[in-house]
Amino acid sequence: MTQPLSNQETPARAVVVAIDGPAASGKGTLSQRIADAFGFAHLDTGVLYRAVGVSVLRAGGDPADNAAAARAAYELHPEHPILQEVALRTDEAAQAASKVAAVPEVRAALLDFQRRFATHPPGGAPGAVLDGRDIGTVVCPDAQAKLFITASVEVRAERRLKELQRRGIPAISSDVLEDMKARDARDSQRAVAPLRPAADAFVLDTSALDADQVFSMAVAHIGSKTGLKPKA
Numbered sequence: 001m002t003q004p005l006s007n008q009e010t011p012a013r014a015v016v017v018a019i020d021g022p023a024a025s026g027k028g029t030l031s032q033r034i035a036d037a038f039g040f041a042h043l044d045t046g047v048l049y050r051a052v053g054v055s056v057l058r059a060g061g062d063p064a065d066n067a068a069a070a071r072a073a074y075e076l077h078p079e080h081p082i083l084q085e086v087a088l089r090t091d092e093a094a095q096a097a098s099k100v101a102a103v104p105e106v107r108a109a110l111l112d113f114q115r116r117f118a119t120h121p122p123g124g125a126p127g128a129v130l131d132g133r134d135i136g137t138v139v140c141p142d143a144q145a146k147l148f149i150t151a152s153v154e155v156r157a158e159r160r161l162k163e164l165q166r167r168g169i170p171a172i173s174s175d176v177l178e179d180m181k182a183r184d185a186r187d188s189q190r191a192v193a194p195l196r197p198a199a200d201a202f203v204l205d206t207s208a209l210d211a212d213q214v215f216s217m218a219v220a221h222i223g224s225k226t227g228l229k230p231k232a
């Protein structure tokens with residue numbers, strides 16, 4: 001992936017909040033709320049892998065083919081229109097994403113962009129929230145605050161099913177659950193940057209917590225690590 005376009009340089013070191021966890025644990029919802037509350041920029045890194053996976057499928061390739069996946073990753077750039085497509089939200093895209101995500105060249109190609117977003121958040125924001133699988137372990141190991149958001153696979157599959165239905169994307173409950181289990185296994189067992197909490201991450205099981213409760217606990221954790229409070 002090529003470098004982002006002219007981000008305004010930030011004079012002080014940007015605050016970085018790393019939010020990792022398995023599929024549909026609530027990372028994206030929490031990350032956007034944290035970014036809004038602290039005035040930070042937000043990067044959903046899963047979208048990058050989804051875009052690479054969908055690009056390979058559209059070119060008629062196999063997402064597990066290293067060369068095809070690497071090519072698609074090098075061709076992706078931050079202004080690419082595919083990054084805005086609703087097609088990235090489908091289960092098919094998620095499965096393709098987790099296949100290309102196991103290819104070391106793909107991860108390497110996407111790394112610089114993610115790191116630059118963290119160190120130089122767009123619009124001169126004083127901080128960045130990145131969510132994904134390896135933010136606290138690989139992309140930003142020096143992040144000031146790290147959260148690992150999880151929930152039981154049944155709860156996560158139910159959340160994802162409702163989300164797909166809300167978006168008008170057809171989905172079958174048992175398929176969503178099976179696809180999520182397959183993706184969990186692939187993401188946790190891959191050799192490169194597997195899904196796991198960083199040693200210094202705050203692990204939060206959200207199975208029985210609503211989004212407001214998760215947000216309050218995350219704000220408290222970020223406050224304890226950075227001394228920052230959300231904007232009024």
Ligand SMILES: Nc1ncnc2c1ncn2[C@@H]1O[C@H](COP(=O)(O)OP(=O)(O)O)[C@@H](O)[C@H]1O
Pocket residue numbers: 021022023024025026027028029030159160162163206209210211212214
């Ligand atoms: N704590 C929560 N309780 C219930 N539903 C939630 C919670 N957090 C997020 N959701 C919902 O679950 C779905 C998946 O959340 P999302 O933030 O997209 O997860 P992720 O980014 O981890 O895949 C969304 O529809 C979201 O509104």
Ligand SMILES: Nc1ccn([C@@H]2O[C@H](COP(=O)(O)OP(=O)(O)O)[C@@H](O)[C@H]2O)c(=O)n1
Pocket residue numbers: 022023024025045046047049050094097098099101131132133134135183187
């Ligand atoms: N930092 C990241 C983000 C996503 N991914 C991969 O991309 C896939 C899709 O990520 P996502 O965050 O969009 O998935 P959901 O949590 O939204 O279901 C994951 O299953 C991972 O295989 C990754 O490997 N590393």
